Amino acid sequence: MTDQPRRRRPHAPNRPGKPYRRPQKDPVRILAFEALRAVDERDAYANLVLPPLLRKARESAEAGSGPRFDDRDAALATELVYGTLRHQGTYDAIIAECVDRPLREVDPPVLDVLNLGAHQLLGTRIPTHAAVSASVELARVVLGDGRAKFVNAVLRRIAAHDLDGWLERVAPPYEEDPEEYLGVRHSHPRWVVSALWDALGGGSAGMEELLAADNERPEVTLVARPGRSTPGELLDAVGEGSAVPGRWSPYAVRLTEGGEPGALEAVREGRAGVQDEGSQLVAIALANAPLEGADRRWLDGCAGPGGKAALLAALAAERGAALLAAEKQPHRARLVARALAGNPGPYQVIAADGTRPPWRPGGFDRVLVDVPCTGLGALRRRPEARWRRRPEDLEGFAPLQRGLLREALASARIGGVVGYATCSPHPAETRAVVEDVLKGRGGPAVSAEWIDARPLLPGLPELGEGPDIQLWPHRHGTDAMYLALLRRTG
Numbered sequence: 245m246t247d248q249p250r251r252r253r254p255h256a257p258n259r260p261g262k263p264y265r266r267p268q269k270d271p272v273r274i275l276a277f278e279a280l281r282a283v284d285e286r287d288a289y290a291n292l293v294l295p296p297l298l299r300k301a302r303e304s305a306e307a308g309s310g311p312r313f314d315d316r317d318a319a320l321a322t323e324l325v326y327g328t329l330r331h332q333g334t335y336d337a338i339i340a341e342c343v344d345r346p347l348r349e350v351d352p353p354v355l356d357v358l359n360l361g362a363h364q365l366l367g368t369r370i371p372t373h374a375a376v377s378a379s380v381e382l383a384r385v386v387l388g389d390g391r392a393k394f395v396n397a398v399l400r401r402i403a404a405h406d407l408d409g410w411l412e413r414v415a416p417p418y419e420e421d422p423e424e425y426l427g428v429r430h431s432h433p434r435w436v437v438s439a440l441w442d443a444l445g446g447g448s449a450g451m452e453e454l455l456a457a458d459n460e461r462p463e464v465t466l467v468a469r470p471g472r473s474t475p476g477e478l479l480d481a482v483g484e485g486s487a488v489p490g491r492w493s494p495y496a497v498r499l500t501e502g503g504e505p506g507a508l509e510a511v512r513e514g515r516a517g518v519q520d521e522g523s524q525l526v527a528i529a530l531a532n533a534p535l536e537g538a539d540r541r542w543l544d545g546c547a548g549p550g551g552k553a554a555l556l557a558a559l560a561a562e563r564g565a566a567l568l569a570a571e572k573q574p575h576r577a578r579l580v581a582r583a584l585a586g587n588p589g590p591y592q593v594i595a596a597d598g599t600r601p602p603w604r605p606g607g608f609d610r611v612l613v614d615v616p617c618t619g620l621g622a623l624r625r626r627p628e629a630r631w632r633r634r635p636e637d638l639e640g641f642a643p644l645q646r647g648l649l650r651e652a653l654a655s656a657r658i659g660g661v662v663g664y665a666t667c668s669p670h671p672a673e674t675r676a677v678v679e680d681v682l683k684g685r686g687g688p689a690v691s692a693e694w695i696d697a698r699p700l701l702p703g704l705p706e707l708g709e710g711p712d713i714q715l716w717p718h719r720h721g722t723d724a725m726y727l728a729l730l731r732r733t734g
Contacts, residue, residue: 271311273360273382275301276324280356283329283628290325290628298322319502328356328363329627330459333431334407335362337414342401354391357383361399366407376403422448430455435635436620443669443714450718457717458623458630464499465490465521466508467551469558471588472515481508491721492704493524495555514586519551520625522667522715522722523614527555529700529713530612530663533729537659542567543608545598545652546615548576550583552665553593556612561589565610568603570596599647605654610661613652615645615677617668621724624717638672645677646686653681653690656732661695664728669714674726678712682730691734697727 282288304310340347361379364370383392415428427434468475478497490496510516547553547569557567571577577595619629696711712728
């Protein structure tokens with residue numbers, strides 16, 4: 245008898261004693277899973293992916309074409325997405341202890357479901373049985389019954405210990421490997437821990453505070469653009485108990501109860517916007533820097549997406565100065581134009597490369613370049629960046645950063661002021677760039693002198709030895725913005 249391929253027995257959905265049950269679709273967890281897949285597959289950012297998903301879910305619910313989805317559902321979906329991304333490194337280390345294969349061999353969609361489940365078990369108050377059952381049900385919907393069994397087994401192993409218990413098992417002792425200990429405990433890649441430690445200095449206490457601050461949900465901060473809105477107007481519009489004045493910026497309002505900024509009239513009209521206080525302080529310091537002679541022409545050489553440009557334009561308008569806002573990418577230049585629309589003073593927005601400027605050198609009194617960087621100073625808002633960036637990215641950004649600063653100095657008149665800003669505290673992206681340009685490393689030397697930026701932001705504590713400024717989430721409640729102010733001397 246010849247061998248014949250064995251025929252696979254068809255799946256019987258109605259087994260005796262165990263009737264088939266259709267998986268229940270949970271709109272909150274499906275939405276969270278879709279957001280995580282977009283972050284992983286398309287290198288998307290959660291803060292750009294999540295809002296349209298939430299809006300679509302609400303609209304479907306209101307139209308009756310989808311399941312119920314209210315504000316509580318939106319809040320849970322947001323927590324699941326951001327919490328999972330912030331603590332992904334810790335959860336990966338725990339999951340690795342609970343599977344029988346290297347983590348790289350686990351399919352990414354399965355790993356996303358496991359991370360979502362781990363966050364519910366270890367990072368929220370959701371009861372254990374509910375966290376496991378909801379995650380297994382999600383797996384049945386998006387992965388199928390077979391892989392749902394795997395998810396169930398792994399999550400039950402994870403549920404055997406709380407977070408502290410797991411950290412005792414997966415993090416090495418601090419005394420043996422402090423960087424790995426901090427990286428696992430606070431969910432940061434080892435190289436990021438090392439870089440932040442170099443920038444911060446000091447012992448472990450400050451580092452623990454910084455890394456913990458990176459994993460906290462930041463408050464939404466508004467800016468009342470001077471001459472167009474006031475903090476008082478925003479406070480009244482938000483309502484008592486839901487907002488407070490900013491800590492450091494005279495134009496800032498912090499939303500203590502969350503909320504939707506786009507619902508505020510001043511934000512819709514562009515008279516106010518969403519802007520971290522650190523970014524506001526950069527613009528304020530540049531505008532406050534002492535200047536002799538004319539103060540009529542200002543330049544923002546890296547203006548996208550437009551937050552700092554809008555504040556600079558408003559400050560310039562109060563002095564009768566004009567702002568030129570330049571952005572290399574046309575689609576980002578359009579965002580800048582939208583942010584500046586309605587500004588009472590003169591301004592112009594152009595699509596231009598700041599390393600090959602179309603404007604004549606020496607024509608501006610104040611210049612700002614907030615250069616592209618690794619974004620390690622904004623990990624609170626973009627937690628996925630910590631897993632996406634690599635140490636070699638620093639080498640890729642450095643020539644661009646030096647080129648932008650060099651051209652910014654050339655664009656300023658003799659005696660003009662230039663601000664070099666970046667949303668990264670990494671020494672290779674901050675003071676090292678400024679010193680390279682001033683000393684002629686990688687290009688011709690530029691005649692300029694440091695300006696002590698600290699007195700320009702009175703009341704702001706712990707600014708270091710100067711003359712530059714480094715802000716910190718755990719010290720100032722802002723993104724880790726860096727600012728160096730320079731005066732062109734020749």
